[in-house]
Amino acid sequence: MIARLAAWCFRSRWKVIGAWFVLLIGVYAWGGAIGGDKYDGSFEIPKSDSRSGLDVLEKSFGGGGAGLSGSIVYQVESGKVTDPAVQEPMTKLFAAVAEINSKEPDSDEHVSVVSPYEGEQGAAQISQDGRTAYATINLGSEVDQTESGKIGEKIEKLLPTLDGVNIQIGGHALASFEPPSSELIGIAFAIVVLILAFGSVLAMGLPISVALGGVGVGGGIVALVSHITSIPDLATIIGAMIGLGVGIDYALFIVTRYREGLHAGLSPQEATVTALDTAGRAVVFAGMTVVISLLGMMLIGLKFISGLGIGAAITVAATMLASVTLLPALLGLAGPRVEVTRWRGLISAGFLAVALLGVGLKIDALLVGLPIAVVVFALGFAVAPLKATVRQRARKPTNETFAYRWSHTIQAHPWVSVLGGTVVLVVLALPLFSLHLGSSDDGNYAEDTSTRKAYDLLADGFGPGFNGPLLVTASLNGPADAQAVTKLAADLAAADGVDKVVGPIPNNFHPGYQPAEFAEAEAVLFRVIPTTSPQDRATERLIKDLRADTIPDSVAGSGLEGNVHVTGNVAVSADFTTFLAGRMPLFLGVVLALSFLLLMAVFRSLLVPLKAVVMNMLSIGAAYGIVVAIFQWGWFGSVFGIAGAPIEPFLPMMMFAIVFGLSMDYEVFLLSRVKEEYDRTGDAKNSVADGLAATARVITAAAAIMVVVFGSFMFEDNRITKMFGLGLAVAVLLDATLVRMLLVPATMELLGEKNWWLPKWLDKILPRINVEGPTDHGHGGIGEDIDIEAAALAADDELKV
DSSP: OHHHHHHHHTHHHHHHHHHHHHHHHHHHHHHTTTSSSSOOOOOOOOHHHHHHHHHHHHIIIIIIOOOOEEEEEESSSOOOOOOOHHHHHHHHHHHHHHHHHHHHOOOOOOOEEOOTHHHHHTTTOOOSSSEEEEEEEEOOOTTTTTHHHHHHHHHHHHHEEETTTEEEEESSSOOOOOOOOTTHHHHHHHHHHHHHHHHHHHHHHHHHHHHHHHHHHHHHHHHHHHSSSSSTHHHHHHHHHHHHHHHHHHHHHHHHHHHHHHTOOOOOHHHHHHHHHHHHHHHHHHHHHHHHHHHGGGGGOOOHHHHHHHHHHHHHHHHHHHHHHHHHHHHHHGGGGGGBBHHHHHHHHHHHHHHHHHTTTSOOOOHHHHHHHHHHHHTTTSSSSHSSBBOOOOOOGGGGSHHHHHHHHHHHHHHHHHHHHHHHHHHHGGGGGGBOOOOOGGGSSSSHHHHHHHHHHHHHHHHHGSSEEEEEEEEEOOOOOGHHHHHHHHHHHHTEEEEEEEEEEEEOOOTTOOOGGGGSSSEEEEEEEEEEESSSSHHHHHHHHIIIIIIHHTTTTTHHHHHEEEEHHHHHHHHHHHHHHHHHHHHHHHHHHHHHHHHHHHHSSSSHHHHHHHHHHHHHHHHHHHHIIIISSTHHHHTTOOOOOOOOOTTHHHHHHHHHHHHHHHHHHHHHHHHHHHHHHHHHHHHHHHHHHHHHHHHHHHHHHHHHHHGGGGGGGGHHHHHHHHHHHHHHIIIIIIIIIIHHHHHHHHHHHGGOOOOOHHHHHHHOOOOOOSSSOOOTTSSOOOOHHHHHHHHHHHHHH
């Protein structure tokens, strides 16, 4: 099937390229026609105590469906915020902020301001020493993160300059959002690596074109799907990150196999068909493994998590499809010219890489590098030295390559290699045992941002727990519960870890409220301020203690029993983390079992997939450990611009799905080549060395590109993006080095013929999945398979008819 598809795409190259172009334009035109994307970054709170509390807020206080919010925080060096010199200009500011939406009546941006100078509620927004205050900025429920960031920019322009007054805009909703550009760093590096790997500018351009085409179409489809199901905007960043990495890798493997076919004397069409019928099969299998791993996140049962998996899976599927359709068409255009590089193309590619690198690092290099690249390329058609062909390096025989010698060295000392590699991975994974899951907040923004400064001002003026208050709701059954409410207030205030309690606030509270009106209240609300910060483990313990001891003991025997709930952002985060942790074993078990079965069906072996699962788990564990050391412990925090904080609760799950799928790429590409050699020669020892020698260079190049593509996202400001970037980069690096180049050849040497053992009864019931293609190829798997080509051409003729 894949041979027929490759032959048709090669012959109908312009139709295929045109179809991809129309598809690319069409998905975005369609998206624009229906109103663009409809990303939803809101968390779906699972059934929990905090969910019950939010239901009370929604029903009795009208707060369950509130929109985004932020604040304007200010602190005076001397005096108080109520001094006329401060109060008057700040009051004018709050009035101007409240007028933002009235200036643009057609806008969906609705803003309301709660000033610290308005009544009792406002007075609570002034610190006890009178030096710090804040105004709450509430946004309408229809305002999304992008619009709220624009509102934040408008507010910033309104801020007055007052001597001795520090004014900052707080809340992530009002923080400016800058679209990521770090992927350009990865593309710039990929240009360099691919030229070094291929020695050809044209061969370099093919994987990058395929990756960009796949990511472009995938991103457009994700935007369309966001109208059907909940897709968080974070999925687009992660999708671009993964799509570029796997897109370049998939095309790299296929182009490498195509060039081997040319070197073996095949025609461009024969080489294309054979490359797709071997490496292309592995690409499809590896891509489907990644997609399945990502879609496995739907087992969690939360829209936010499912949306992340769906968005990333769509992008990976699009790049995989581009690799087996668009790439053969581009190979049809390139033909044998992939073997020829002229100095004009080499120099132009270098300046283009510099330009992209500068843009990725937010340096104005595009206006310099791009024009130079264009000028050099144009002059290359007239200036003789630039028209000259770059001399290609001579290809070494397989048994003279470094990878071949390395494999035999490892195979000569297998136990040392296995133990050494395992010890390194285990040591790197040790920090994982101190993993602390939780949500980051405004305190994790860079120290030079207004959001972080506002957070610090609030902590300084109101205490460290003020940035993460707990909301305790109590549903009332009538005036008889008044005494229980009073007792609950006292017990909450006396609890260990509580700084102060604001409330009880009845749901019918209004200016001029009279105590007698309490009898008509349906619910009351307490604002509990912890003594510790939101991310402190002590705050989590406080939530557990309130739920397990303080509240049950206080309301026992009263009408409030069973009707008191602890909610708020910190409590929601704790419950969200607990829910995900409980679902992790199911998710891991399904992904591991499915991957094991797929590999067993592909390689007709029991031990090879078992080793693959174990080694992949080791490399993923090591990557987790490094993420914990840097992002939780704060190691090298000054280098990466981060502070130690809990790890996002969905990151281990998402990272596992991605890394496990990606690690299967290298597993399939390496072992399929080893199996191909073993089936051809029957030599268990040399087949490992031959397979490693044939794939080591391309795996190294692919891993290097993916490491930089992922690692480049460390330059972004968003902490979650940084974590994904570093975690994926480290995982790929460990997998391509310690696992593929050390543990795999060593363990395969120890097992010998047993690598390919499979019980006969199991062999009969397992489906057969062929990712190696025909096994009678000459020249190490690439070469004289004329029968395949003839069949493909015949099939192509049938399609035309």
